[in-house]
Amino acid sequence: MIDPEGIETLCSDMEVDHTDVRILMLAWKMKAEKQGYFILEEWRRGLKALRADTINKLKKALPELEKEVKRPSTFVDFYSYAFRYCLTEEKQKSIDIESICELLDLVLGSQFHAQVNLFIQYLKTQNDYKVINMDQWMGFYRFCNEISFPELSNYDPNLAWPLILDNFVEWLKAKQS
């Protein structure tokens, strides 16, 4: 089993920062269950899938992995994995706002820069929610994909969007006017 220290070593060997999203992608490929740890089975799984048996090959496989993850068909899976990966306690179902903001930036920041920035800003200023759950997490991704930004013209609060997004849109609209 590789523990957090080991992962840090791995990162420096691959010349990748341990907060880099590609490490998360690697964890995803391995289907790692516990944050900060890779067990042997997971390690083997990931390396086999990436066809890498040396650190160098692993490093070289990273761009390919990135491309794979960013493909729309696989990204949803990665996105939901990212949330689950951060649930450290046993019966935990939500993640605190602070961590969510970091995670959002890491995972969606490059793809949906504007939405993520504004949403993070909103999350930090609002008082209704202290944690975010999976449903809200997934809802935000759908929001980024489906809703025109920054016009928000096709957003309908009468549909089943999570309430936090309804409030977010209200906040945005108030800000825009």
Next chain:
Amino acid sequence: MERKIIELDQGWAYMLKGITKLKRILEGLTEDPFSSEDYIFLYTTIYNMCTQKPPHDYSQQLYDMYREVFDEYIASMVLPSLKEKHDEFMLSELVQRWLNHKVMVRWQSRFFHYLDRYFVARRSLPALYEVGLTCFRDLVYQEVKANARDAVISLIDKEREGEQIDRALLKNVIDIFVAIGMGQMELYEQDFEVHMLQDSGAYYSRKASSWISDDSCPDYMLKAEECLKRERDRVSHYLHISSEQKLVEKVQHELLVVYEMQLLEKEYSGCRALLRDDKVEDLSRMYRLYHKIPKGLDPVSTIFKQHVTAEGMALVQQAEDVASSQTANGGVGMQELVLVRKIIELHDKYVAYVNDCFLNHSLFHKALKEAFEVFCNKAVSGSSSAELLATFCDNILKKGGSEKLSDEAIEETLEKVVKLLAYISDKDLFAEFYRKKLARRLLFDRSANEDHEKSILTKLKQQCGAQFTSKMEGMVTDLTLARENQNSFEEYLHNNTNVNPGLDLTVTVLTTGFWPSYKSCDLSLPQEMAAALLLFNNADRLSYSEMMTQLNLTHDDLVRLLHSLSCAKYKILNKEPNTKTILQTDNFEFNSKFTDRMRRIKVPLPPVDERKRVIEDVDKDRRYAIDAALVRIMKSRKVLGHQQLVMECVEQLGRMFKPDIKAIKKRMEDLITRDYLERDKDNQNIFKYLA
């Protein structure tokens, strides 16, 4: 015996004699009437000529010649006489000629009757009577119909303008149009009715356009009503019955439909003004005129709704203004109670309108309901309408309330209050406020009349269901039982003087769950105060220094303590001398005369807190209610779209309150987190029930 053959020419000569005589009779020339021998001779001549063996069977020829008689007569006599006359005279002539023709056909077809029996039947030809009428139709009617129609129409218009016309003549002419169709109404409709309707339409269109600008709405309506009455009258006197519906619709269209909005919205006399000025009769007329017109009542009911809403809002605003100009005392003041009374009166007034002017039409019931729902849910100076209504009831039901009413009046008022409740969306909030006030009335014996209490509960139960009143009824029952128990207890004491508890004991047993919860506030004092008071268990009177010794407090503390017990609002201790400052030489006595209305001393909570508490409680109950409704719906439907779920939830809860959509969404998310529901993988707008 061989019958002698009658040749055609010969036979026809005989017939012509008879026919000529007939014509002369019709022309009014002196002639003896036909005798039976004349008739038999003519009939037999035809009979013979038709029963002769070929080639002497002259049926076909006679059939044709029968017709030619009419053709000739019409061409030579009838048409010329018609053509030289005009207008009414032409119409009279036409009627006369028609009557003549019918007689001629009748007689002539009798002479030639044998043809009908065999020849016509065998060859499936038109019967003699029909042939005769067809002649008139084709030769006379077709020629004169246009002129006749125009003449009739212009007479109708004259009558509309007030002139006397010959109605019998018109009836006879129009009967021709009907009869000439020989069973079908087509000719009447195409040749007369269509044109008559068009003309009528044009006539009333002209009238309407001048009346609408000159006349007030009531006057216009009177005219319209009169016109419709007259047109119906016209139909019954000379038009065909089948025209009534079409004519009335035409007139209604021109007078009432085309100008409806202009009429209703006339500034000083239109619908709004009539409502404002309580012109009940005019409004009744308006209803009568428009209720037969499809969608005719819609604008009227809209204006009615707007009017009632405006009046209601004005009352609310009035109450708001008065309340805000007075010093805010945080509770429900007189002005708010007056408002409820005024709203009741408003309701009475407009219910009467709906019943009397608008003959109970559902459109107006709906308008009234929607209007009341608007302003009956407005808050006044911070108090919700639910609270106002509960306070109003409390005021009527408690002893010493501001309204002094007879029993009957109270019953009536309670009845009306319950009706108003139907318009309030937060019924559960009303229930909570009512329950709190009821509890106070019952516990502190402030209820004026038990029958009234029970009566209103019955009415509430009828309107809102048993669940609404179950707790309240429980409370009343508790008190009744408690009283009975108390009576038995007192009787027992009376009969067993040795069992004396030593003090007046009254026990009231309350069933938990029925009664609102109260913060238990018994004697709630800081420790030192309690200690100080306990000293008086052993002595009626203590000096400052004695208390000092016993309590071991600093002078400052003791002074502060004693001040609060003897010089503040509640004089729990009497001070000697009765000054406002504590001196070390003072003496203190337990104030046995201390009473307060409450058995428990409490710092009176400002009513505002109570209101907040009630609202919080109700909000909490609502959250549970929404959860329960959502789960119930999803359990039975298994899979449901978001919007449908929300809609059904709102419908289910509607009896008690109007749920906030955001609140429903929040509860749904909570249920997702608690694994009662999940979103569909492919469609985020659909939810699935998780067993």
